[in-house]
Amino acid sequence: MSTFGIRTENLEFVLKSFFAGGVAGMCSKTTVAPLDRIKILLQAHNNHYKHLGVFSGLKEIVDREHFLALYKGNYAQMVRIFPYAATQFTAFEVYKKYLGNKLGSGTHADKFLAGSSAGVTAVAFTYPLDTIRARLAFQVTGEHMYTGIVHTAVSIFKDEGGLRALYRGFVPTICGMIPYAGFSFYSFEKLKYVCMRYCPNVFCSKRDKNTGGLVLTIPGKLLCGGVAGAIAQSFSYPLDVTRRRMQLAMMNPETYKFSNSMLSTLRMIYHENGIVKGLYRGMSINYLRAIPMVAMSFATYEVMKQILDLDTGMKI
Incomplete structure (x- = not known):
């Protein structure tokens, strides 16, 4: 049977996959929310934190603000990440x-x-929410410019040039995103294949419910996801720094000088701070956050696929 020209089984698959992806994204981002915030503060050279490292910066956030300040901007992140991850997966x-x-x-x-392609599709739909989340996470207690998601969106739209400012x-x-999402999914799929092909007794377990074949264990899923995240971040990080500065x-x-084009921002970051302290500033924290984040994301999605009987995939 079909609904509006779409196979009923495919529509069900898409809806279940959307839900599974959204849950995976929320779990992964909440896991690393404190590291996400200190990463943003370091990337954009916040006056209160730019002289600190990862762990001293996290301690300073708690001392200067409060423990929950580690999760500042995470609500906006959840509003963004559910549709983002759901669309991407x-x-x-x-x-x-x-x-x-x-x-x-x-x-x-x-x-x-x-x-x-999945990464580009997801970013195109949810990018303004990422900008809003970054603005909220960058604020320091006592120096707030924005009071919430709606106020941030309206302020940026009205004061900085409309929709273009949000993008x-x-x-x-x-x-x-092209190399990041490409290498993330490619690496995870290949690593999953390698584990199943060459180390089934270590990383896999038998499962008969759907396919009757092997599936990765939770540690296997986390390992493949973590390695995939490290590979992907290594290629795409300088552009992530550029995005945050803009x-x-x-x-x-x-x-203000960083608000123009991508190439001019890249050049200014390079000329002012170089490669290690500029384009790759905060890379150590990025590995600390990217590895568990991507590991949790892929592992949760794979578990949700098994729970929702999505192993057989779409029919085209």
């Missing part, structure tokens, strides 16, 4: 099936292109 399943049919599932290109930093985000440029007169 669902789009990946659709693109993977389509490209697998067109290019052949044995090629390396199908999963990389599917991951990249400031979108180009470097897309440029960074998103936060209008919060301080000294950083």
Whole structure:
């Protein structure tokens, strides 16, 4: 049977996949929310924290503000991450099936292109919420410019140039998302295959409910996801720094210069701070947050797929 030209089983798959992806995103981001906040503060050279490291910065947040300040901006993150992760995982399943049919599932290109396309699709729909979350996370107690998600969105829209202001930093985000999402999904799928093929007794368990084949254990899922996250972040991090500097440029007169184009922002970051202290500033914390975040994201999604009987995939 079909509904509006869509197979009923595929519509059910999409809805379940959307829910599973959203839950995976919320779990992964909440896990690393404190590291996310200190990363933003360090990337954009916040006056109170720019001289600190990761752990001293986390301690300073608690001392200067309070414990819950570690999660500042996380509500906005949850509002953003559910549709973002849900769209990304669902789009990946659709693109993977389509490209697998067109290019052949044995090629390396199908999963990389599917991951990249899924990442770009998700970012295009949810980017303004990322800008809002970054603004809220960058604020320090006692120096607030914004009172919440709606106030932040309205202020940026009215005072900084409309919808274009909400999408400031979108180009470097897309440029960074292509290798990041591509390598994340490609690496996870390949690592999952390697574990099942060569280490089934270590990382896999038998399962008969759906496919009757092997599935990764929870530690196996976390390991594959963590390694995939580390690989992906290594390629895309400089563009993530550029995106943050552009998103936060209008919060301080000294950083207005970072509100123009991606290339000019990249050049200024490089000339002022170099590669290690500029384009890769905060990379250590990024590994600390990216590895558990991506590990939790993929592991939760895989578990949700098993719970919701999504192992068989879409039919195209």
